[in-house]
Amino acid sequence: AQSVAQPEDQVNVAEGNPLTVKCTYSVSGNPYLFWYVQYPNRGLQFLLKYITGDNLVKGSYGFEAEFNKSQTSFHLKKPSALVSDSALYFCAVRDPSLGDSNYQLIWGAGTKLIIKP
Amino acid sequence: GAGVSQSPSNKVTEKGKDVELRCDPISGHTALYWYRQSLGQGLEFLIYFQGNSAPDKSGLPSDRFSAERTGGSVSTLTIQRTQQEDSAVYLCASSNRLAGRYEQYFGPGTRLTVT
Numbered sequence: 001a002q003s004v005a006q007p008e009d010q011v012n013v014a015e016g017n018p019l020t021v022k023c024t025y026s027v028s029g030n031p032y033l034f035w036y037v038q039y040p041n042r043g044l045q046f047l048l049k050y051i052t053g054d055n056l057v058k059g060s061y062g063f064e065a066e067f068n069k070s071q072t073s074f075h076l077k078k079p080s081a082l083v084s085d086s087a088l089y090f091c092a093v094r095d096p097s098l099g100d101s102n103y104q105l106i107w108g109a110g111t112k113l114i115i116k117p
Numbered sequence: 118g119a120g121v122s123q124s125p126s127n128k129v130t131e132k133g134k135d136v137e138l139r140c141d142p143i144s145g146h147t148a149l150y151w152y153r154q155s156l157g158q159g160l161e162f163l164i165y166f167q168g169n170s171a172p173d174k175s176g177l178p179s180d181r182f183s184a185e186r187t188g189g190s191v192s193t194l195t196i197q198r199t200q201q202e203d204s205a206v207y208l209c210a211s212s213n214r215l216a217g218r219y220e221q222y223f224g225p226g227t228r229l230t231v232t
Contacts, residue, residue, distance in 0.1 A: 032219050044208065044223040090160065094219050103148045103167065103212050103219050109159040 002027045002095045006108035013081045013115050021076040021089050021111050029096030033074040034105065035065055038088040047089075050074060061085070081115045088112050119143065121224035123209050129230045130199055138194040138227045142211030149192050150221060151184055152208040160208070166192065199231045 003026045013019045025031055035047040048059025055067040065076045076089060091108040098104060122141045130136050142149050151163040162176035166186045177183070181200075186192040196203055206228050210221040 034220070036223075043225045044210075044221075046220055046222070049220060088157065101167065101170075103214075103221075104150070104162075104165055104173070105219065105221065107160045107162070112157070 002093070002097065002106055004091055004093050004106050004108040006089075006091055006111045008111050009109075010112045010114065013113070015083050015115050015117050016080055019078050019081045019085070019113065019115070021091075021113060023074045023076065023091030023108060025072050025074065025091075025093045025106075027093055027095055027097070027106075031074075031096070032094035033065070033067060034092040034094075035059065035063070035074075035076050036090045036092065037061075038090070038110075040087070044090070047076070083115045083117055086113055086115045121209055121211055121222050123207075123224040123227050125227060126225065127228045127230075129232060132201060132231055133198055135195065135197045136199055136229065138196075138207050138229070140192045140194070140209030140224060142190065142192070142209070143213070143222055144190075145215075146211035146213040146222070147189070148212045149186055150210045150212075151192070151194050152210070154206045154208055154226070156205075163194070163207075196229075199229075201231045204229055204231045 005024045007022055033050040036044045037047050038044045047063055048057050050057045050067045058064045063078050065074055067074050088110050090110045092105040124139045147168045149166040153161040164184045165173040181197045184194045206226040208226045209224045212221045
């Protein structure tokens with residue numbers, strides 16, 4: 001079955017340290033992978049996506065993610081965390097078996113990122 | 118505005134009443150999605166509209182929930198005979214073939230409280 005896993009409900013990082021939010025996926029074809037962020041009391045915002053090409057994708061607010069096909073992972077990273085990065089992060093994948101005209105995404109359960117000063 | 122809008126932003130209703138939630142997608146976006154999110158939790162898919170195709174209703178939790186999309190634009194999610202477990206934030210999103218077609222743009226949500 002197609003699925004996305006975010007194995008950590010919560011990640012705690014000290015300000016200034018590097019952060020990683022993990023995501024693994026299981027789809028039958030070539031995945032399209034996404035990260036979204038939800039700041040407190042705000043809507044979901046797109047951060048970055050991997051469709052094809054360079055495995056390292058750079059996005060908004062200094063975030064990046066690396067597509068690793070052999071490990072079926074798409075972990076979100078940032079070299080130096082800010083307190084303002086504290087938010088709920090969602091990983092999502094497009095299920096290629098749905099066909100080219102179906103735009104639905106499979107969503108992970110979300111990871112709460114807490115950056116402590 | 119250029120983004121997805123939802124109304125009302127907050128709705129408090131008594132158990133057993135019907136409610137209607139509205140979503141205005143980004144102009145020209147062919148795909149529209151409804152999700153439900155309980156406090157601080159993940160996204161629960163409800164329904165998906167794509168152009169003139171039949172909607173994917175597989176996520177609707179019961180027959181008290183229904184949605185329609187008129188003229189390929191505005192969508193209304195209706196919950197009949199509301200129950201306390203319906204309390205959540207209801208999110209709408211839209212996407213477009215031309216603009217990174219799988220990238221979904223979200224509205225601010227409607228916070229529904231059933232008392």
